[in-house]
Structure formats: structure tokens, C-alpha cells
Amino acid sequence: MSKTTNQRDSIEALDARFQQRRKQVPVLDRRAEAEGIKTIRAREDIIPLLFPHTTYKSYPESLIAKGRWAQLNRWLDSLSTYRVTDVDVSGVEDIDGWIERLESAGHLVSSSSGTSGKSSFLNKTRRDREASQQNQLACLAEAGIPAARTWHVIPVGPETGLSAHNASREMLIAAYARPDAIPVPRTQGRKDHYRYTTRLAAIRKAMADGTAEPDEIAEVEAAGAQRQRETEERLHHFAEHILKRRGERIFFNSMVAPLFRLCEILKESGASEGYITGENALMTAGGLKGNALPPDYQTQIYRMLNITPARHLQYYSMQELNLRNPKCLEGRYHVPEGLVLFVLDKDGESPAPESDGQVEGRAAFFDLTIDGRWGGTISGDKILVDLRACPCGRPGQTIFPEITRYADLRDDDKITCAGTIDAYVRGFVAE
Structure with a gap:
């Protein structure tokens, strides 16, 4: 044509x-x-x-x-x-x-x-969600990671409780996870994601304007610290299981910053480059989101998790x-x-x-x-x-x-x- x-x-x-x-x-x-x-x-x-x-x-x-x-x-x-x-x-x-x-x-x-x-x-709409999910599967297949229930599937990011995140996670688990896959922890009952992010945005604006009250700042900081603790617990859970299954194939899905933190935890737990030997795959998007990482962060991730560019789907979207x-x-x-x-x-x-x-x-x-x-x-x-x-x-x-x-x-x-x-x-x- x-x-x-x-x-x-x-x-x-x-x-x-x-x-x-x-x-x-x-x-x-x-x-x-x-x-x-x-x-x-x-x-x-x-x-x-x-x-x-x-x-x-x-x-x-x-x-x-x-x-x-x-x-x-x-x-x-x-x-x-x-x-x-x-x-x-x-x-x-x-x-x-x-x-x-x-x-x-x-x-x-x-x-x-x-x-x-x-x-x-x-x-x-549900059509939008289905179109996005089908496109995700098509991109993975084109990148050499076709759907097959032979992987441990690890969604590295935090548990938000959002239905869109849940639907995407469950779709990938259904398409890729082996029957005895590493368990994915859930944070039950989270219903405050938007309230938290909206409050955080308002406090940031108030801090920039100089109008934020100390107790308001403390409240948001405490909520953020709790989320960070939950994320750390989630990453430590995954690290423990990865080390036990280090020779089996793992499919990581993550934004870059939490994935790099997972690599740090693995290193802190005694793993070094070459210790994890499964032919692992990775899907990432979203950039650094303002996080400061070393210039060679991608190389460090590849070497720690045994991932090659041919088994890595990166994409640009919004x-x-x-x-x-x-x-x-x-x-x-x-x-x-x-x-x-x-x-x-x-x-x-x-x-x-x-x-x-x-x-x-x-x-x-x-x-x-x-x-x-x-x-x-x-x-x-x-x-x-x-x-x-x-x-x-x-x-x-x-x-x-x-x-x-x-x-x-x-x-x-x-x-x-x-x-x-x-x-x-x-x-x-x-x-």
C-alpha cells in the first residue's frame, strides 16, 4: 500500500x-x-x-x-x-x-x-480497557514474549486497589503465569487511592504557596510512609521467592524505580550478577517519574535479573x-x-x-x-x-x-x- x-x-x-x-x-x-x-x-x-x-x-x-x-x-x-x-x-x-x-x-x-x-x-469504557489489554498482549508477542503459561509473573509496582491496575495484573497472570507461580501479595480493602493522591496534590500546592498547615503535612507524610512500608514489604516478598526460584523463568512488569529497588534488595540479600539464571523477561513504561537513578540503571537491572534487550518490552504511551x-x-x-x-x-x-x-x-x-x-x-x-x-x-x-x-x-x-x-x-x- x-x-x-x-x-x-x-x-x-x-x-x-x-x-x-x-x-x-x-x-x-x-x-x-x-x-x-x-x-x-x-x-x-x-x-x-x-x-x-x-x-x-x-x-x-x-x-x-x-x-x-x-x-x-x-x-x-x-x-x-x-x-x-x-x-x-x-x-x-x-x-x-x-x-x-x-x-x-x-x-x-x-x-x-x-x-x-x-x-x-x-x-x-470496557471497550477501552479491552482494547488496551489486547494491544498490550500484541506488543508483548511482537517483542518475542508471546502469551504462554510458563512464567512466574511479578507485578513489581505497589498495590493501589484500582480496578484498572487489578484488571491489567489479572490479565497478565491469566495469560502468562504457570500453575505454581510465585504468589502475588494483595493489600485487601484499599479504597483510598484517589483521596490520597488528590490530598497529596493539594498539599504540594499549599506547600508551594506557603499556606500548608503543619498537621496537614504530617498527615500526608504519614500516609505516604505507610504506603512506602507496604511497597518495601511487597518487594522483600518478591525477592525472597525469586532467590528460591532463581533458575526459573520470571516475567517482571514494573515501572523503573521500584524495579531498581527490587534489584537493590536482591543484592542486599546476597545475590550478585549471574546468580539469577532464568531466561527472564521484562515490561516497563512510565520513565523515571522524577526518581534519581544512576546512569547505568538499566544495565544494572539487566545483569541482576538476567534480562536481555530481546526479552524486554519498553513502550511509550500515556x-x-x-x-x-x-x-x-x-x-x-x-x-x-x-x-x-x-x-x-x-x-x-x-x-x-x-x-x-x-x-x-x-x-x-x-x-x-x-x-x-x-x-x-x-x-x-x-x-x-x-x-x-x-x-x-x-x-x-x-x-x-x-x-x-x-x-x-x-x-x-x-x-x-x-x-x-x-x-x-x-x-x-x-x-
Whole structure:
């Protein structure tokens, strides 16, 4: 299939999704009306309709602080494909209760960590969850780790109690875990994840403003310390079992920082490079999340856990997407079918200029598999993209691994249309 045919098919798919979602997502309809956009005839036509990543945290914080859940429903409804305003929120006491009530009605809301100071909330459906899980399995198979119940499966990260995390973990265990697999500890009854992260975000903001009270800081610090203790206990549990099964195949699933800590615990327990001999595999995402690790952290992980690049799935994705950009052995992230990549200027207004087959700028995506929301998003990431075939031999756009956040650069993370779209959202809340 030619490049021209691919581009035409992509534009037709974008227009079809726009025509469908405009009738369903209130903010999208208002944005399209304001921009005078009635059809998508070229890729550039959809750029004004991409939602900045900040849109999903555009709710007034007072709605959570004052428990105005019906208004928070209206905020989420304005960004959703399926109506939220009819979800009964009587008796809801906190943000976790709100999330649970929505989930019981089929709205599988997910949230960012809130490390930037405020959590985002994205409405997802069971179709979204299934699309994400199927894509995860496909990426693993492509990376040489096909589903087979011959592994010990170790989800290294902390137990959050979130249904999305639980569903992903159970899916991987069902697809990969051997009958006598290393047991995965559960923290029973955790129902306070969102309350904690929202409180943490609020305290961070108050500390930056100089308005945080000492007892408020102490309360959040104590809750954080308890979570850290639970994580340490979980990692020690895994380390103990790994050392007992050191010659058997283990499939690790983790963000980088807790995985590195697991390696430290193994070393503290007497293990050294070469002691663990199973042909182990690894899946990671999420970057360092602000954690300071040594420059050779990946080499240390590989050597301690006996993992090679050929048995390591790394991918680039984000909360707003169902699909992942998997990394090949040449170190580049490949944009999959069903995910349309845009590289925009810093302000998110126009395509960034191409030079010698490469383009650098702000990453934006349209995920054609998204069901619960509008599929277009402008990220906070600065990326470099090669428009030519990858050295690994596969055609298509590839993203270089050096991905930075505009918020971490001296350039601030300002997307021109963000204020306008946020105003649309606030209008729906006030109605």
C-alpha cells in the first residue's frame, strides 16, 4: 500500500470518527462550531480539535473539596461519549466513592498520579480497557514474549486497589503465569487511592504557596510512609521467592524505580550478577517519574535479573491513549496502526517544520480505538520523530527515545488552545 493511500485512509478514518463523536462529546461539538470545522479533509484540519492534556484536569478543585459530585458529573459528562449526568451520586463521601459509583455504571474513570499538582480524570469504557489489554498482549508477542503459561509473573509496582491496575495484573497472570507461580501479595480493602493522591496534590500546592498547615503535612507524610512500608514489604516478598526460584523463568512488569529497588534488595540479600539464571523477561513504561537513578540503571537491572534487550518490552504511551508505541531493538518507538501521530509546534497550533526527514516538537495523537472520549490529545511531551524507515527495517514513523516534558524545560508547558477549551468545559459545569 502506498504512502498516499495510507494518508487518504487515515484522513477518512479521522473524519468518520469526528462525525460520530461530534454528536456525542459536548465540548468537541462546541469547539468544532467555534472553529467552523464541519469535515476533516486533511490531517491539519483536526489539529484545532485536539484536546490539550490539561483538559482532563480542568475541573474546579472546589468541586472535590466541597463534595459537589453532581457538578463533577457534569464536568466529566462534557468530555464523555456516554452520558454521566444520570449517575446517582447520593451518599458519595469522597473522590474514591465518586469513582466507584461511576464505575458501577460502566464509566471506568482513570486518573493521573497528580504529580504535577492536580489529578486528571479520564472517562473510559470496557471497550477501552479491552482494547488496551489486547494491544498490550500484541506488543508483548511482537517483542518475542508471546502469551504462554510458563512464567512466574511479578507485578513489581505497589498495590493501589484500582480496578484498572487489578484488571491489567489479572490479565497478565491469566495469560502468562504457570500453575505454581510465585504468589502475588494483595493489600485487601484499599479504597483510598484517589483521596490520597488528590490530598497529596493539594498539599504540594499549599506547600508551594506557603499556606500548608503543619498537621496537614504530617498527615500526608504519614500516609505516604505507610504506603512506602507496604511497597518495601511487597518487594522483600518478591525477592525472597525469586532467590528460591532463581533458575526459573520470571516475567517482571514494573515501572523503573521500584524495579531498581527490587534489584537493590536482591543484592542486599546476597545475590550478585549471574546468580539469577532464568531466561527472564521484562515490561516497563512510565520513565523515571522524577526518581534519581544512576546512569547505568538499566544495565544494572539487566545483569541482576538476567534480562536481555530481546526479552524486554519498553513502550511509550500515556493515560490518554489505549495504544502503545513499542520500542524496537534499535531503541526507537514505533507508531502502531490505529494511532495517528502529530508533531506540533511548542504552542500546539501548527505542524512543526520537517528537516532532513525528521521533525521535532510537541507530541499529539489521535487514538482510533478510544470509545469513552474524543480520541485526540495534545501531550506535554517534546519528541523527535524520524519520518523514514527505521534502521530495524520496519517502515513508518519512529520516535527517538529522548523524550522530555515541556514542563521540565525552561519553556513552560503552555498550549494556546487550552484556555479556550477549559472555558467551554467550565461553561458546561455552570449550566
